[in-house]
Amino acid sequence: MRRQFVDALVDLAADDERVLLLTGDLGFNALEPFSERYPERFVNVGVAEQNMLGLAVGLAEAGFVPFCYSIATFASMRPYEFIRNGAVLHELPVRIVGMGGGLDYGHNGVTHYAVEDLALMRAQPDLTVLAPADGDQTRAAVAATAHLDRPAYVRLEREGTGVRGLDGRFSLGRAELVGNGSDVAIVAIGSVAHEAVEAAERLAADGIEATVAVVSSFNPSPADDVADLLARVPAAVTVEAHYVDGGLGSFVAEIVAERGLDCRVVRCGVTGMPRGRSGSRAHLLGLYGLTAEQLATTAVDALAIVG
Amino acid sequence: MTIEASKRANVGHIGSCLSVADLVAALYAGVLRGEPGDPDRDRFVLSKGHAALALYGALNGLGRISDGELAEFCSEGAELSTHPEHTVAAVDFSTGSLGQGLSIGAGAALAARLQHSSRRVFVLVSDAECNEGALWEAIMFAAHHKLANLVAIVDANGQQALGKTRDVIDLEPLGRRFEAFGWDVHDVDGHDAAALVGTLNGFDTANGAPHVVVARTTFGKGVSYMEGELAWHYLPLSDAEYQRAVAELA
Missing domain, CATH: 3.40.50.970 (Thiamin diphosphate (ThDP)-binding fold, Pyr/PP domains)
Incomplete structure (x- = not known):
């Protein structure tokens, strides 16, 4: 990158x-x-x-x-x-x-x-x-x-590998969508969008159709795009290499609350200060539930909660 | 003017304004070149933003802030607050958080060099502001890049928010500290307008080191009961104090 x-x-x-x-x-x-x-x-x-x-x-x-x-x-x-x-x-x-x-x-x-x-x-x-x-x-x-x-x-970030289906698309203040499933939304920011798309592929293999929204900018806010997506799914998983408070997870929760959307939000990201925890990117993503496999499981669990 | 506006708005920072009132007036009367909006005008950064009233007074004297605008100082919704903002056309930069202005000034001086402009940049800092570590980042940068078009003026009134500078964080020998960092240092009486103007206009701003004037000033200058008295960093004026101050300054 x-x-x-x-x-x-x-x-x-x-x-x-x-x-x-x-x-x-x-x-x-x-x-x-x-x-x-x-x-x-x-x-x-x-x-x-x-x-x-x-x-x-x-x-x-x-x-x-x-x-x-x-x-x-x-x-x-x-x-x-x-x-x-x-x-x-x-x-x-x-x-x-x-x-x-x-x-x-x-x-x-x-x-x-x-x-x-x-x-x-x-x-x-x-x-x-x-x-x-x-x-x-x-x-x-x-x-x-x-x-x-x-x-x-x-x-x-260091990771520059192309996110499948994103194709380098970027519009300021917009969210870029990958896929068009209505079962669950995965909203991701940064290079972990790679893991988010892979999670969606895993879900598809199990018959669960997801849409991944890649948020790449704030101010102007991509809130309208995200709201349009969340209005048509029962659950959304947010994905960020960042504290779940204050970043993308909070952003999505704000949208759902302010617009009264009927969508359960599960936030994946860093929780608690990562003191004394070093390792490769892959290791740390695993530590915080951000690998593709973990994200797919989290999405399934979220859907189970909302029934 | 400072006394009148402080009284009307019932706000403090009077001592800090009076220590630099002569200085800022001298800058605007005899040093700063160019009109607001002219890209090649000299720039001025009031890094000790809490002396905004001294700046407003000087700008009012030049007609760049009207009497009407000044009368609104610190009223509800007023653009003129106790720290200056660049939304006022005659103010180059917003300030109020100490330790940031010299970096802005160094950037402005570097910009002038890159644009082959002879404009100069003047930054007024307080002595206590030299407690801020970031200020020394700017001091090192300006010396390393030989920003001769940058002039810092230190309002050395010896007073800071909770005591004398010598008791809080002793800054002396201030001039020698700047010298050790590679600056061209000058000591001037901060209430001697002619000396200030002569010194500030006499610098080689094309080549060599950045310049600093350590301006020895008196906190609360001109009002006997304020001079050197910490309380006037904070207090607004009572009616009796106001009358006495006006009489002494008249």
């Missing part, structure tokens, strides 16, 4: 000379396609994320579109108030790029798990949040928001 992001950014910079890339001293073996081609538009600000987001305000006010890169935890949480009082308050086209959303940095431990970044970022009404599910969608999301005149947070 990161490779496609950097490729898309290089393309964007060729068309738009306002584009700058700032990094908080991260991105080895990743950002070079940009830094080597546009050395004068690349600034390593050092390990100083707050300053990076402050700099971005001064740069954007003067007409630039600064992309600010770091690991998702450090890009989102450390400078959060700078983002809020800076790019968001001033309505400037700053891009905050967080690498390794969710449990991506599995062997690095909890300080590197971005499991609340979506909650924090979507809480800012004037901050667009992009959380693509695969490499092709990343490329599409960068292109679709090239001329967005307000700030955006871009949540990247």
Whole structure:
């Protein structure tokens, strides 16, 4: 996903000379396609994320579109108030790029798990949040928001393998549907959409028809698309490499409650702080019930509850 | 003006405003170039946003904030609050959370360099604001990138929210600290307008290190019973205090 992001950014910079890339001293073996081609538009600000987001305000006010890169935890949480009082308050086209959303940095431990970044970022009404599910969608999301005149947070993950049936589709403020089953909905965000689609395939093999809704952006909200889907299924399973509170699970629960939909929501994601729990992405997904097999079982259980 | 508006709105931060009133007035009267909206105007960041009234006063003096707008200060729904917002056309940046303005200013200075503009960026920080770690990130960045078009002014009034700076987190020797971080340091009397204007306009803003003026100021300047008194970080004015302050400043 990161490779496609950097490729898309290089393309964007060729068309738009306002584009700058700032990094908080991260991105080895990743950002070079940009830094080597546009050395004068690349600034390593050092390990100083707050300053990076402050700099971005001064740069954007003067007409630039600064992309600010770091690991998702450090890009989102450390400078959060700078983002809020800076790019968001001033309505400037700053891009905050967080690498390794969710449990991506599995062997690095909890300080590197971005499991609340979506909650924090979507809480800012004037901050667009992009959380693509695969490499092709990343490329599409960068292109679709090239001329967005307000700030955006871009949540990247390592996993770039194409989500089957998604085909790189992305529309800002929309949910992309995969399949059209009416038995159950699976609503997913980020690269675990891969597991969600595989879960739907497993369910289909057992005669249960699911629709997967891939949510890849907030603000503008994809609530209408999600509501349309949830209005025609008795149960929905939400899937995210993120705390179940504040992120996609909360978002879906808000929709169901506010619109009075008759749909049972079961939220799958990280519960409790993952202290002392490291391992591969696959291991950690298993720990939190996010493998395809577990998700399929959860969907069957949810349908059993609603009868 | 600060005294009048504070009294009308019944709000505090009076001491902080009076310590920089001379400074901000000098900046607008003799230093900052260009009109609001001109992309090549000098930028000003009031990083110690709680001194907004001093800024409003200077902008009012230039006619960029009307008497009517100023009269609405801190009224219900007013655009002018005790911290400035950029929605006011004459205000470049919104501030109010300490430690953020110098980063914004450094970004603005870097932008000017990238755009080959000779505009300058002035950032007014408080001395207590130097407690904020993020400020030193900006200080290191500006020095490393030799942002000569960036000028920081430290309102060194020695006062912070719960006591004297020397008792809370001692900042001295403040000038030498900036010097050690690679800045061009100047000590100026923050109430001497001519000295301020001369110093601020005298910098080489094309080459070399970023500049800092450590402006020695008096908290609550001009009102005898406020000078150096912590309470005036908070208190609004009683009728008697207001009359006495107006008389002393007249």
